[in-house]
Amino acid sequence: MRSFRFYLLLCLLGANGWAEELPATLILTWEKDPCRSMTALWLRGPGLGETPRKDLPEVIQWKKVGEGSWQPAATESSPFPDPDKMGKPRWTLVKARWDRLEPGGEYLFKIGSSPEAKFCTAPQNIGSGVTFVEGGDIDIADSSFKMMVLGARQNPLFMSLGGDLAYGDGHDIKREIAFWKQWRQAAIAPDGRLIPLVPGIGNHEVKGGYVQEGATFEEMKARAPFFYAWFGGLYRQAEPVALDFGDYLSMLLLDSGHVLPIASQTGWLKENLEKRKAVPWVFASWHVSTYPSFRKWKDQKEIVQTREEWVPVLEQSGVAAVFTHHEHNLQRVESEGQTGRKIPVLGNGAMGVEARPQNCPESKALTKAFAQSDYLNVIQLRPKGVIVRSLGPEGEELDRVDLPLRAKP
Ligand SMILES: [Fe+2]
Numbered sequence: 001m002r003s004f005r006f007y008l009l010l011c012l013l014g015a016n017g018w019a020e021e022l023p024a025t026l027i028l029t030w031e032k033d034p035c036r037s038m039t040a041l042w043l044r045g046p047g048l049g050e051t052p053r054k055d056l057p058e059v060i061q062w063k064k065v066g067e068g069s070w071q072p073a074a075t076e077s078s079p080f081p082d083p084d085k086m087g088k089p090r091w092t093l094v095k096a097r098w099d100r101l102e103p104g105g106e107y108l109f110k111i112g113s114s115p116e117a118k119f120c121t122a123p124q125n126i127g128s129g130v131t132f133v134e135g136g137d138i139d140i141a142d143s144s145f146k147m148m149v150l151g152a153r154q155n156p157l158f159m160s161l162g163g164d165l166a167y168g169d170g171h172d173i174k175r176e177i178a179f180w181k182q183w184r185q186a187a188i189a190p191d192g193r194l195i196p197l198v199p200g201i202g203n204h205e206v207k208g209g210y211v212q213e214g215a216t217f218e219e220m221k222a223r224a225p226f227f228y229a230w231f232g233g234l235y236r237q238a239e240p241v242a243l244d245f246g247d248y249l250s251m252l253l254l255d256s257g258h259v260l261p262i263a264s265q266t267g268w269l270k271e272n273l274e275k276r277k278a279v280p281w282v283f284a285s286w287h288v289s290t291y292p293s294f295r296k297w298k299d300q301k302e303i304v305q306t307r308e309e310w311v312p313v314l315e316q317s318g319v320a321a322v323f324t325h326h327e328h329n330l331q332r333v334e335s336e337g338q339t340g341r342k343i344p345v346l347g348n349g350a351m352g353v354e355a356r357p358q359n360c361p362e363s364k365a366l367t368k369a370f371a372q373s374d375y376l377n378v379i380q381l382r383p384k385g386v387i388v389r390s391l392g393p394e395g396e397e398l399d400r401v402d403l404p405l406r407a408k409p
Helices: 002-019 142-153 173-186 217-223 225-231 263-275 301-309 311-315
Strands: 027-029 038-044 060-064 071-073 075-079 092-098 106-111 117-120 130-135 159-162 197-200 241-245 249-253 281-288 321-325 330-334 344-347 367-371 376-382 385-391 397-404
Touching: 027 173, 027 197, 027 225, 038 106, 130 142, 142 159, 142 173, 142 376, 159 281, 159 321, 197 225, 197 249, 197 281, 217 225, 249 263, 263 301, 263 311, 281 301, 301 311, 330 397, 344 397, 367 397
Parallel strands: 130 159, 159 197, 249 281, 281 321, 321 344
Antiparallel strands: 027 038, 038 092, 060 071, 060 106, 075 092, 106 117, 130 376, 241 249, 330 344, 330 367, 376 385, 385 397
């Protein structure tokens, strides 16, 4: 009888080993050079698998596709913020980082006895072309999942989400977990590759939504605990982030007054655009729309400030386009060109939320396209130009714009 019980236990353990899946909240993202690094993040704890211990850490194995033996990778774990539990974390954040990878490389990894997962680093050169997907204002609805899946089906190198992701407002951990579970299920390319996320912050990542008068960076980060727990390895300093993809693409990720004051970023923007004069495709992205579509121009101080602080700098630069969000519909405008050339501003964030009407007379005058619809942008970079297609929930093309390659300085 005892030996039968032992046999049963072995069978159960064996069955459990077979059943081990990739973590339900697994996210791939970049903290460093997208051509040479990758970071994987996931939660453990109630409902999400056993919490790793110092004497029993998570075991990762990885290798380059086509190469022989698996190698171990170290993980780090830390308590995941749990504001509603008054600082008593229920979940643990686990992180694995790879660097010194090869540009344009295909890699496999396993977590414990999970199936193999695949990721790709960014190529060093544009080659025949690179595609990425962009959107924002997502939520945890069925419509949000549908839009994430639509994005993944475009087989993008990465998806850039410009804020208002889970609508957890810096405290709702259940919402946060539900969002990343959806992302894990959706962000899979047609060939099974996991799609990395380029994250941006919005008001719904932050308690109170916006910078508090006189608050320090550390104090403001504490008001956006989930965002900085996940993505503090990218957003390390009290300034925006520039992610450079080889010699062909740069993403400038700004903060429209959520943790960093808007005016504090203007000098950084100027300097970082200047540094990237030779990069053919530079995009800036932030959350609050500078050319609102539902609100009016004077309805929110961040609308006014981003226009006054950043538009003149951008109009005098070679930026290809700006992505904005927060208004929950599709609206493409061109800036007024009062301080330089007119720049395309592609907004305004609706990737699963209920779409709102266009109510803004000032922006209407600058509008090139509008749809009261969820949408995402598919940006196809080609050696001689960019095509941006805005797709609605059924994959229908709501807007399309060609951005010509600008003359080299
Ligand atoms: Fe927002």
